[in-house]
Amino acid sequence: MRFIPRLSAFGKVVAGLALGIVTGLFFGERVGFLSVGGDIYIKLLQMTVLPYILVSLIGGLGRLDATMARRIGSISGLLILFIWGTTLVVMTFIPLAYPEWTSATFFSTSLVGEAALFDPMTLYLPANPFYSLANTIVPAVVVFAVCVGLALIAVPEKAGLLRGLDNLGQALMKIASFVARLAPLGIFAISAAAAGTLRLEELGRLQVYLWTYLGAWSLLTLFTLPALVAWATPLSYREVLRLARLPMLTAFAVGTVLVVIPMIVERCMALLENKDIEGDEVESTVEVLAPTAYSFPSAGTLLGLAFILFAAWFSGSSLTPAQYPTFSVVGALSAFGTMAVALPFMLDFFRLPTDLFQLYLLGSVITARFATALAAMHGVTICLLGSVAIAGGLKWPRMFQVAGLSAALACGLMLALGFVQTHLIPYEYTGYQSFVTMELRGPAVDVKHHDTLPALSEADRERPRMDVIRERGVLRVGYLSDRLPYAFRNEAGAVVGFDMELMHALARQIDVSLSVVRLDWKDVGPALASGRIDLLVGGIVVTAKRAERFAFSRSYVDQTLGFVIRDHDRDRFADTERMRRATDLTIAVPLVTYEQGARHEWLPNAEFVHIDSPRPFLRGEMPNVDALAFSAETGAAWTLVYPKFSVIVPRGSNMKLPVAFGLPPDDWSMKSFLDTWLELATKSGLVDSVFRRWILGEDERRHQRRWSILEDVIGLEPRDNVQAEDSGNAGAPAESKGPPKNSNDSEESKE
Numbered sequence: 001m002r003f004i005p006r007l008s009a010f011g012k013v014v015a016g017l018a019l020g021i022v023t024g025l026f027f028g029e030r031v032g033f034l035s036v037g038g039d040i041y042i043k044l045l046q047m048t049v050l051p052y053i054l055v056s057l058i059g060g061l062g063r064l065d066a067t068m069a070r071r072i073g074s075i076s077g078l079l080i081l082f083i084w085g086t087t088l089v090v091m092t093f094i095p096l097a098y099p100e101w102t103s104a105t106f107f108s109t110s111l112v113g114e115a116a117l118f119d120p121m122t123l124y125l126p127a128n129p130f131y132s133l134a135n136t137i138v139p140a141v142v143v144f145a146v147c148v149g150l151a152l153i154a155v156p157e158k159a160g161l162l163r164g165l166d167n168l169g170q171a172l173m174k175i176a177s178f179v180a181r182l183a184p185l186g187i188f189a190i191s192a193a194a195a196g197t198l199r200l201e202e203l204g205r206l207q208v209y210l211w212t213y214l215g216a217w218s219l220l221t222l223f224t225l226p227a228l229v230a231w232a233t234p235l236s237y238r239e240v241l242r243l244a245r246l247p248m249l250t251a252f253a254v255g256t257v258l259v260v261i262p263m264i265v266e267r268c269m270a271l272l273e274n275k276d277i278e279g280d281e282v283e284s285t286v287e288v289l290a291p292t293a294y295s296f297p298s299a300g301t302l303l304g305l306a307f308i309l310f311a312a313w314f315s316g317s318s319l320t321p322a323q324y325p326t327f328s329v330v331g332a333l334s335a336f337g338t339m340a341v342a343l344p345f346m347l348d349f350f351r352l353p354t355d356l357f358q359l360y361l362l363g364s365v366i367t368a369r370f371a372t373a374l375a376a377m378h379g380v381t382i383c384l385l386g387s388v389a390i391a392g393g394l395k396w397p398r399m400f401q402v403a404g405l406s407a408a409l410a411c412g413l414m415l416a417l418g419f420v421q422t423h424l425i426p427y428e429y430t431g432y433q434s435f436v437t438m439e440l441r442g443p444a445v446d447v448k449h450h451d452t453l454p455a456l457s458e459a460d461r462e463r464p465r466m467d468v469i470r471e472r473g474v475l476r477v478g479y480l481s482d483r484l485p486y487a488f489r490n491e492a493g494a495v496v497g498f499d500m501e502l503m504h505a506l507a508r509q510i511d512v513s514l515s516v517v518r519l520d521w522k523d524v525g526p527a528l529a530s531g532r533i534d535l536l537v538g539g540i541v542v543t544a545k546r547a548e549r550f551a552f553s554r555s556y557v558d559q560t561l562g563f564v565i566r567d568h569d570r571d572r573f574a575d576t577e578r579m580r581r582a583t584d585l586t587i588a589v590p591l592v593t594y595e596q597g598a599r600h601e602w603l604p605n606a607e608f609v610h611i612d613s614p615r616p617f618l619r620g621e622m623p624n625v626d627a628l629a630f631s632a633e634t635g636a637a638w639t640l641v642y643p644k645f646s647v648i649v650p651r652g653s654n655m656k657l658p659v660a661f662g663l664p665p666d667d668w669s670m671k672s673f674l675d676t677w678l679e680l681a682t683k684s685g686l687v688d689s690v691f692r693r694w695i696l697g698e699d700e701r702r703h704q705r706r707w708s709i710l711e712d713v714i715g716l717e718p719r720d721n722v723q724a725e726d727s728g729n730a731g732a733p734a735e736s737k738g739p740p741k742n743s744n745d746s747e748e749s750k751e
Contacts, residue, residue, distance in 0.1 A: 012183070012184040013183050013184055013187055013365055014365065015184060016183070016184030016185065016186075016187040016188040016191070017187050017188070017191050017362075017365050019188055019192075020187060020188040020189065020190065020191030020192035020194075020195065021191050021192070021195045022195075023188075023192040023195070023196070024191065024192045024193065024194065024195025024196035025195050025196070025708065025709055026708060026709045026710055027192075027196055027708055027710055028196050028708025028709075028710060028711060029196055029708070030196065030708075030710070031192045031193060031196040032193050032196055033193070034188075034189040034190075034192045034193040034196075035189070035190070035193035035194075035358075036189075037185070037186065037189030037190075038186060038189040038190035038193060038358065038361070040186075041179075041182060041183075041185070041186025041187075041189065041190070042186075042340065042357075042358075042361070044179045044182065044186075046340045046341055047175070047179070048172045048175050048176050048179075050133055050136065050141055050341065051168075051172055052169065052172045052173075052176070054141065054144075054145045055165050055168050055169040055172060056169055058145050058148045058149040058152060058165060059149070059162055059165035059166060059169060062148075062149050062152030062153060062155075062158060062161070062162055062165070063162060066153055066154065071281075071390070075386055075389045075390065076289055076293070076382065076386050079382055079385050079386055079389070080293065080296055080382065082399060082403075083225070083228075083299055083378065083381065083382070084297070084299075084302060084332055085403070086224060086228075086402075086403045086406060087220060087224075087299045087302045087303065088302060088328045088331070088332070089403065089406070089407050089410075090216060090219060090220060090224065090406055090407065090410040091216065091302070091303065091305070091306050091309070092324055093407070093410040093411045093413075093414045094212055094216055094306050094309050094310075094410075094414055095309055095313060095318060095319075095414075096411065096414035096415050096417075096418050097208075097211075097212040097215065097413075097414040097415075097417035097418045097421065098208060098212070098310070098313045098418060098421075099208060099418060099421045099422035099425065099427065100418075100422055101422070101427050101429070102429045102643045102644070103316055103429065103431070103643060104316070104429075104431045104636075104639040104640045104642075104643035104645075104646070105315070105316055105431075105636065105639075105640075105697070106636055106637070106640070106695065106696055106697025107632060107633045107636035107637070107647070107695050107696060107697075124140060124143050124333070125140065125143065126140040126141065126143055126144040129141070129144045132144065136341055136344075136345060137345075141336075142333060142336040187361070187365055190358055190361050190362060191362055194358060194359075194362055196708065206359055206362065206363055207425065208310070208421055208425065209306075209307065209310040209314075209359075209363055210363055210366060210367070211417060211421060212306070212310070212414070212417060212421075213303070213306060213363070213367050213370070214370065215413055215414065215417050216303060216306065216410070216413075216414075217303060217367075217370050217371075217374055219406065219409060219410055219413060220299055220303065220374060220406075221248075221373065221374050221377050222241075223406065223409065224402065224403075224406040225299065225374075225377050225378065225380075225381045226240040226241055226244070226377070226381070227402045227405075227406075228381060228385065228399055228402050229381055229384045229385060231395070231398040231399070231401065231402050232385065232388075232394055232395045232396070232398040232399045232402070233384060233385065233388040233393060233394060233395070234275055234277070234388070234393065235271065235275060235384060235388075239271060240380070240381075240384070243267050243268065243271050243380060244376065244377050244380045246263065246267070247260040247263050247264050247267070247376040247377075247379070247380060248373040248374075248376045248377055249373070250263065250376075251372045251373055251375065251376040252369050252370070252372055252373040252376075257298070257372055257375045257376055257379060260376055260379075261290050261379070264290050264376070264379050264380055264383060265286055265290045265383070267380075268286050268290075268380065268383045268384055268387065269283060269286055271384075272286070272384070272387055272388075277387065277388060277391050277393070279391070281390050281391070282387045282390055282391055285383075285386050285387045285390045286383050286386075286387055289382055289383050289386045289387075290379055290382075290383055293378070293379050293382045293383070296336070297332065297335035297336055298374065298375035298378035298379070299374055299375070299377075299378045300370075300371035300372060300373070300374030300375035300377075300378060301335045301339075301371065301375065302331065302332065302335055303371060303374065304335070304339045304342075304343070304364075304367065304371055305327075305331040305334075305335060305342070305343075305346070307339075307343060307360045307363075308327065308331070308343065308346050308347065308350065308352070309327075311347060311352050311353075311356045311359075311360075312350065312352060314356065314359075315352055315353055315356070316646055317351070317352065317570075317646075318570070319350065320570060320571035320574060321571065322571060322574070323350070327346075327350075330346065330349060331346060334346055339360070339364070339368075343357055343360055344357050429643060431640045431643060432640060432641055432643070434640075435485075435637065435640040435641065436490055436491045436641075437490060437491050437492075438490060438496060438694075439490065439492075439494070439496060440494075440496050440500065440501055440504060441501065441690075441693055442501065442504060442505060442508075443504070443508065444504050445504055445507040445508055445512070445513050445514055446513040446514070447494070447495070447513065447514045447515075447516060448513070448514070448515050448516070449493075449495065449515075449516050449517070450515055450516065450517045451517070452517060452532070453476055453515060453517050453527075453532045453533065454532065455530035455531050455532050456468065456530065456531025456532075460531060461530070461531055464667065464669040464670065465531070465534055465664055465667045465669075465670040466510075466669060466670050466673055468531070469510065469512060469534055470510060470512065472512075473511075473512050473513060474512055474513050474514070474515050475503070475506070475507050475510070475512045475513070475514055475515070475534055475535065476514075476515045476517070476531075476532065476533045476534045476535070477500075477503050477514055477515070477516050477517075477533065477534070477535050477536075477537055478516075478517050478518070478519045478524070478527055478528075478532075478533035478535070478536050478537070478662075479495065479499070479500075479516065479517075479518055479519070479536070479537050479538045480518070480519060480520075480521065480524075480536075480538040480540075481518060481520075481613070482590075482613045482614060482615065483497070483499075483537075483538035483539055483634075484497070484634060484637040484638055484641070485497050485498055485633075485634070485637040485694045485695065486498045486499045486500075486537065486538045486539035486634070486659075486694075487499045487500050487537050487538040487539075495516050497694055498539070498557075498690055498691065498694040498695060499537035499538060499539065499661070500516075500537065501690045501693070501694065502537075502556075502681065502686075502687070502690060503535070503537060505681065505686060506674075506677060509677065517532075517533065519533070519536075524536055524549070524550065524662065525549035525550050528550045528662060528663065528664045528665065529550070529664060529665060531664070534664070534670075535661050535662065535663065535674075536550070536661060536662030536663075537661055537662075539559070539631070539633075539634060539659050540552075540659060540660060540661065540662050541559065541631075541657045541658065541659055542555060542657075542658045542659070542660050546662075549665075550662050550663060550664065550665050551662070551663040551664065551665050551666070551667070551671055552660040552661070552662065552663060553660045553661040553663055553671060553674045553675055553678060554660060554674075554675040554678050554679070555658035555659060555660045556659065556660065556661075556678050556681070556682060556687055557659045557687065557691060558656045558657065558658055558659065559631035559632070559633050559634065559656070559657040559658075559659055560631065560632045560633065560649055560653075560655070560656060560657070561629065561630075561631065561632070561649075561653065561655040561656070561657060562630065562631065562632030562635060562647050562648060562649040562650075562653070563587075563627040563628065563629060563630065563635075563647070563648055563649075563650070564614070564617070564618070564627065564628040564630050564635040564638060564639065564645050564646075564647055565626070565627045565628075565645065565646060565647075565648055566644065566645060566646075567644065567645070567646050569626060569627065570646065570648055572585075572626070573627060573648050573650055574648065574650060574651060575650055575651045575652065576650045576651060576652035576653050577652060579603055579606070579650060580603060580604070580605065581605070582605060582606070583605045585603065585605070585606040585607065585626050585627070586606070586607045586608075586609060586624055586625050586626050587603070587606050587607070587608055587609070587625065587626060587627050587628070587629050588608075588609045588610075588611050588614075588617045588622060588625045588627070588628045588629070589608050589609065589610055589611070589628075589629045590610075590611050590612065590613065590614055590628070590629075590630065609622070609625055614628055614630065614638060618638060618641075618642040618645060619642075630647075631657060632647050632648075632649050633695050635647040636695075637695075661674065
């Protein structure tokens with residue numbers, strides 16, 4: 001192990017990454033607990049970021065004098081904004097490089113969580129700077145620091161404050177340097193936990209991000225930025241690259257742009273002098289722009305925001321065109337902090353799983369170095385363009401030509417990358433098969449399946465139903481068709497699902513077996529009244545009209561009204577207000593209750609088509625129907641079977657649908673017993689654990705044990721409790737490639 005201290009800092013990080021991956025592959029899910037170490041490292045990274053933003057921006061701006069600030073500020077500000085804009089335009093084409101893979105996920109709570117609203121008053125105006133700091137509102141912190149820094153320019157006695165800010169900045173840098181030395185350990189913990197618990201499909205998707213990032217990086221670094229200088233100034237493309245290569249390589253090696261600022265200043269001045277672009281003003285411009293540009297986000301920093309585009313694609317919720325302006329504005333301001341702060345903030349802002357940030361950290365071992373090299377090129381570009389502009393020789397129209405050409409090249413490059421990645425990266429959709437093979441988690445009681453069941457005798461109908469059930473030793477359960485994931489037949493022919501998991505627990509509680517029968521809606525009321533069944537299950541929504549036909553237990557879960565849509569229609573259903581104004585929507589409604597609520601209270605201008613089953617819409621037999629109004633929880637399960645569809649809950653929608661069991665009418669003793677049992681099942685965590693398994697799919701991902709060398713090659717018997725250590729899952733969605741051809745919907749074809 002003596003060779004480790006001789007490694008460079010970058011070499012140690014790479015060694016930590018490699019060792020972590022090997023450890024994860026060897027031990028598998030047994031090292032999932034190491035994600036705790038990764039979380040600690042992430043929090044240490046974030047600790048000094050906001051204080052350093054304050055110190056660096058206030059001190060950097062406060063050192064300028066008023067005259068120089070006015071002359072340089074306007075030009076450098078325009079240049080920085082121009083490069084930001086060009087970079088963001090290039091980034092908008094990045095989603096074209098993502099493969100067109102079929103995917104679907106279980107329900108995610110991010111669908112119903114309210115997104116952070118785009119409120120400029122809160123995001124950009126720090127009415128209480130301490131609130132902005134405490135809540136990591138990066139844009140507001142930046143605005144506050146800029147205002148203080150600009151005001152400090154006119155303060156006469158500021159030398160002591162600037163010295164103090166400089167000392168505080170150095171102290172923060174020492175803390176950051178200490179944390180940086182922990183990078184090999186932090187990256188080891190993150191990579192070991194991820195490699196041990198991430199499924200192979202998730203790691204395959206991470207390479208999509210890396211190849212796409214490197215493609216965009218190459219375009220910006222090798223063409224866009226040097227071409228801006230070469231086309232708009234007397235300097236040549238070759239001269240710019242020759243000047244920038246040493247700062248870029250140095251920044252890549254040490255991992256920071258700060259150490260190459262003197263090098264950038266020196267080399268820029270030498271090149272400008274050789275081109276007879278010199279003078280005190282030019283020299284001062286270079287000396288001011290190099291450190292000042294360091295205080296603002298570079299093109300390398302902005303490119304890191306492309307992970308948000310990847311995360312949206314990864315989770316099946318790609319950003320819509322209407323969201324790109326918000327993405328650009330919020331991203332540019334958030335980028336004043338490091339990615340350790342900006343990315344978690346933006347993941348939350350766009351309602352994306354924040355656990356995906358750990359995937360970014362894995363890829364950042366590579367991308368962070370390239371981002372630093374791009375930041376060095378950014379600094380060189382700003383200094384050269386700003387100096388030539390001060391000297392009066394900058395050709396602004398030529399810069400716009402470069403920006404336009406960069407956009408065109410980005411479009412072509414990303415389309416080519418998308419084609420290559422779609423056809424060369426192995427990928428298989430397994431969501432359908434994973435879903436239809438799910439089994440009950442808890443111990444199962446004896447079950448008999450029936451086509452029909454006899455009614456109770458007149459005498460037994462007069463008795464309390466619970467007495468009849470205990471005496472008979474059998475609980476009769478009826479379920480309805482098309483009730484994924486509450487009650488359905490799996491590939492093996494067993495009736496499973498959320499409600500069936502609870503039915504088995506109830507049967508164990510009262511020590512009886514189960515008789516299960518499938519019913520049509522028209523038979524439900526008579527079956528409960530006559531005693532052919534004792535309970536009705538299948539995600540039954542409580543309504544007043546149904547309460548006239550049979551009784552309900554207490555509600556044990558709420559569903560959220562959403563829409564099952566074709567993937568390309570996501571933008572049309574993203575916002576409730578937009579849907580209300582639309583006059584061209586045709587919506588399929590499987591339940592009359594949904595139709596009445598939507599028609600009269602929610603979507604007065606839409607046309608509704610009532611259907612008895614979601615299958616015709618999902619099979620493509622209703623091309624004129626735009627969406628299916630459905631429970632988001634149930635709809636997500638259907639998308640696993642029909643992955644060309646996705647589920648959306650529009651912004652501004654909060655319609656909840658209580659779910660309960662159907663009970664015999666007028667049997668209050670049975671209702672009282674079942675309500676008490678459901679209360680206990682909820683308090684004990686049983687309902688929550690079943691919800692996480694059948695609705696969120698969490699237990700299903702744990703059930704699919706991660707391959708490891710220790711167990712699958714050496715042959716050590718798997719531990720039963722390693723699934724509890726699945727915290728390194730990065731919150732990634734279950735992904736999966738369409739149902740088998742001619743499958744005939746096998747999850748219920750046996751019925």
